[in-house]
Amino acid sequence: MSLPLIFIVAVAKNGVIGGDNKLLWRLSGDLKRFKALTMGKPMIMGRKTFESIGKPLPGRQTIVVTRDTSWRHEGVHVAHDLAGACVLAQEVGQSMGASEITVVGGAEIYRQLLPQADRIEWTEVHLTPEGDALFPPLDPKDWRESAREAHLRHPEAGDEADYDFVSYQRITNGR
Numbered sequence: 437m438s439l440p441l442i443f444i445v446a447v448a449k450n451g452v453i454g455g456d457n458k459l460l461w462r463l464s465g466d467l468k469r470f471k472a473l474t475m476g477k478p479m480i481m482g483r484k485t486f487e488s489i490g491k492p493l494p495g496r497q498t499i500v501v502t503r504d505t506s507w508r509h510e511g512v513h514v515a516h517d518l519a520g521a522c523v524l525a526q527e528v529g530q531s532m533g534a535s536e537i538t539v540v541g542g543a544e545i546y547r548q549l550l551p552q553a554d555r556i557e558w559t560e561v562h563l564t565p566e567g568d569a570l571f572p573p574l575d576p577k578d579w580r581e582s583a584r585e586a587h588l589r590h591p592e593a594g595d596e597a598d599y600d601f602v603s604y605q606r607i608t609n610g611r
């Protein structure tokens with residue numbers, strides 16, 4: 437049986453997820469949640485998002501999507517199209533005993549894979565920054581909010597905004 441495809445994303449109130457290939461906020465609670473949601477699982481990401489992180493994250497298997505057939509990085513799986521990335525993620529996920537496959541951005545990858553996503557773990561960031569990377573709008577006929585947890589910022593931990601953890605469940609058949 438194929439593993440479900442889970443998006444993990446932090447989105448500002450205006451749909452912005454990043455700018456100049458960087459995140460635009462610091463939220464320690466969100467970083468912790470990202471780690472918890474991805475640990476022990478394959479993560480599919482675009483080459484630009486990988487470059488902004490700079491290295492494979494421990495305890496996870498990184499699958500980078502790039503059209504550049506000469507691109508390599510130690511400790512990273514490479515795919516040259518999204519179908520190939522999904523097949524590879526299934527194989528890697530099965531071999532590591534993962535319960536699901538995660539998709540962690542950026543904007544290009546989210547946009548192209550959204551029709552195949554089963555669930556979205558969305559951090560709603562209470563900011564409206566300017567940025568060039570946006571999450572595609574969710575069609576309410578495809579998605580329903582299944583959980584929401586509000587969090588106030590902890591400035592002492594370096595949080596720059598309040599945020600909500602929201603889960604969206606697909607209500608139509610994506611795949």
Ligand SMILES: NC(=O)c1ccc[n+]([C@@H]2O[C@H](COP(=O)([O-])OP(=O)(O)OC[C@H]3O[C@@H](n4cnc5c(N)ncnc54)[C@H](OP(=O)(O)O)[C@@H]3O)[C@@H](O)[C@H]2O)c1
Nearest residue numbers: 446454457458459482483484485502503541542543544545
């Ligand atoms: N807030 C969040 O949760 C979050 C999460 C992740 C990223 N981000 C932000 O998102 C931004 C990056 O997003 P982005 O859209 O610019 O870049 P991206 O999606 O990370 O990567 C784009 C690259 O992926 C490769 N690619 C895309 N589609 C492909 C396909 N169909 N087949 C093969 N390769 C493909 C190409 O690499 P090549 O050019 O090498 O061919 C393309 O340039 C940054 O600002 C980052 O901080 C935010």
